[in-house]
Amino acid sequence: MLGLNDxxxxxxxxxxxxxxxxxSFMQDVVETSKTVPVIVDFWAPWCGPCKTLGPALEAAxxxxxxxxxxxxxxxxxxxxxxGQLQVQSIPTVYAFWQGQPVDGFQGALPGSEIEAFVNxxxxxxxxxxxxxxxxxxxxxxxxxxxxxxxxxxxVFGAILQEDxxxxxxxxxxVRAHLALDQIDQAEAILNGAPAEIARAPELDAAHAQIxxxxxxxxxxxxAELHARVEADPADLxxxxxLATALHAKGETAEAVEQLLEIFRRDREWNDGAAKTxxxxxxxALPAKDPIALAGRRKLxxxxxx
Numbered sequence: 308m309l310g311l312n313d314x315x316x317x318x319x320x321x322x323x324x325x326x327x328x329x330x331s332f333m334q335d336v337v338e339t340s341k342t343v344p345v346i347v348d349f350w351a352p353w354c355g356p357c358k359t360l361g362p363a364l365e366a367a368x369x370x371x372x373x374x375x376x377x378x379x380x381x382x383x384x385x386x387x388x389x390g391q392l393q394v395q396s397i398p399t400v401y402a403f404w405q406g407q408p409v410d411g412f413q414g415a416l417p418g419s420e421i422e423a424f425v426n427x428x429x430x431x432x433x434x435x436x437x438x439x440x441x442x443x444x445x446x447x448x449x450x451x452x453x454x455x456x457x458x459x460x461x462v463f464g465a466i467l468q469e470d471x472x473x474x475x476x477x478x479x480x481v482r483a484h485l486a487l488d489q490i491d492q493a494e495a496i497l498n499g500a501p502a503e504i505a506r507a508p509e510l511d512a513a514h515a516q517i518x519x520x521x522x523x524x525x526x527x528x529x530a531e532l533h534a535r536v537e538a539d540p541a542d543l544x545x546x547x548x549l550a551t552a553l554h555a556k557g558e559t560a561e562a563v564e565q566l567l568e569i570f571r572r573d574r575e576w577n578d579g580a581a582k583t584x585x586x587x588x589x590x591a592l593p594a595k596d597p598i599a600l601a602g603r604r605k606l607x608x609x610x611x612x
Contacts, residue, residue: 309482314573316509321375322376323368323369323373323375323377324354324368324369324376324377324378324379325376325377325379326378326379326381327347327379327380327385327387327488328380328384328385329377329386329388332380332388332459333388335340335378335505336346336403337380337403337406338369338406339376340403340404340405340407341365341405341406343373343374343376343432344374344375344376344402344403344404344428344429344431344432345375345376345377345378345402346364346375346376346377346378346400346401346402346403346405346425346428347377347378347393347400347402347403348360348361348364348366348377348378348379348398348400349380349382349394349397349399349400349426350380350381350382350397350398351378351381351382351383351387351397351428352381352383353383354398355399356396356397356398356415357398359415360398360400360414360415360416360421360442361379361398363418363421364377364400364417364425364538365377365419367421367422367424367425369410370422370425371387371425371426371429373426374428375425375428375429375432382394382397387531391579391610391611392408392610395413396413397479398413398414398415399411399412399413400412400413400424402428404423404428404431404432404576404601405603405604406604406607407430407604407606407607408607408610409423409589410428412424412429417593419483420506423505423506424506424563426506426507427506427507427508427511431508431594441475443462443466443473444463444473444476446462446464446478447459447463447466447479448450448479450462451479451482451483451486452568456483456484456486456487456533457483457487459479459483459486460480460483460487463476463477463479464480467480471501471502472503472504473504474500474504474507474508474510475509475511477496477497477504477509477510477513478507478509478510478512478513479495479498479610480493480496480517481496481497481513481517482516484496485516485517485520486530490517490520490521490524493513493517493520494517497510497513497514497517506582508594511589511590512591512592512593514590515587515588515590515591516591518587519554519588519591520586522551522554522555522602523551523554524553524555525550525551526548526552526554526555526556527548527551528552529549529552529553531554532545532548532552533548533549536548536549536565541572543569543572543573543576543577543581544577546565546568546569547565547566547569547577547581547584548579549565549583550562550563550565550566550569550584553565554588559588559592559598560598560601562588563585563588563601563602564587566581566584566585567581567585567602567605567606567609568582570585570609571609573607582606585602585606588602589602589603
């Protein structure tokens with residue numbers, strides 16, 4: 308999570324929600340999201356679920372107190388960006404941060420999931436100061452980074468005894484077990500997290516990390532897959548398998564490049580598998596990780612091309 312000093316500035320409360328258009332999209336959404344996360348609600352006056360979702364989103368945005376903004380786009384009057392973002396049904400909601408789409412969903416959601424969605428964006432944009440056990444979490448993270456997964460797991464476990472709703476400690480404990488190659492144990496820990504924090508950004512990242520760890524256990528030999536791709540650059544399955552194998556070896560940047568190449572060649576291949584895998588990798592990385600930032604920027608440029 309970002310530190311308090313890195314948090315996005317709060318938006319003026321009288322400018323949190325506005326009606327947008329294709330003409331104002333770049334300014335209202337892309338440029339604004341470079342400082343404050345922006346939710347884009349694609350809707351239409353005739354859409355029944357939109358009449359429920361829109362007010363619920365507005366309430367959650369207002370509750371966030373300026374740490375998130377919202378732009379409403381009537382797709383009947385503004386079809387250009389809806390088309391570029393492949394909006395196929397409404398309501399469709401996208402979240403933008405740092406000029407790029409980072410999350411989204413289709414259809415109406417229950418109030419609890421809407422609030423969780425907005426809270427995730429608040430955290431991505433800077434979040435709130437984590438009091439109490441923040442120093443202990445930082446120490447455990449340092450241990451994990453230095454390779455002491457067993458010691459880190461013990462510290463994260465102790466933190467959870469003090470605060471059983473610490474998303475940071477749950478996520479850290481999951482990563483510690485993944486580092487010990489205990490994927491089933493990591494998943495059991497994650498599944499045991501309290502419902503109140505189930506949609507926290509740290510736990511979303513942990514879900515992605517577990518999914519990638521399971522893929523890594525089935526990854527093929529990198530050299531052989533490289534040879535297949537070189538022999539037939541249009542073999543997108545081989546390229547996808549290569550990306551999986553590269554990520555399993557810790558070559559995340561190279562894996563992202565292979566997936567971006569698949570998206571460039573055929574964004575709809577295998578039901579959009581490349582884009583889905585890219586977001587899984589991005590979600591597993593810290594929000595400000597250079598690989599995630601660069602990858603999101605490149606993907607965004609392709610989407611808007």
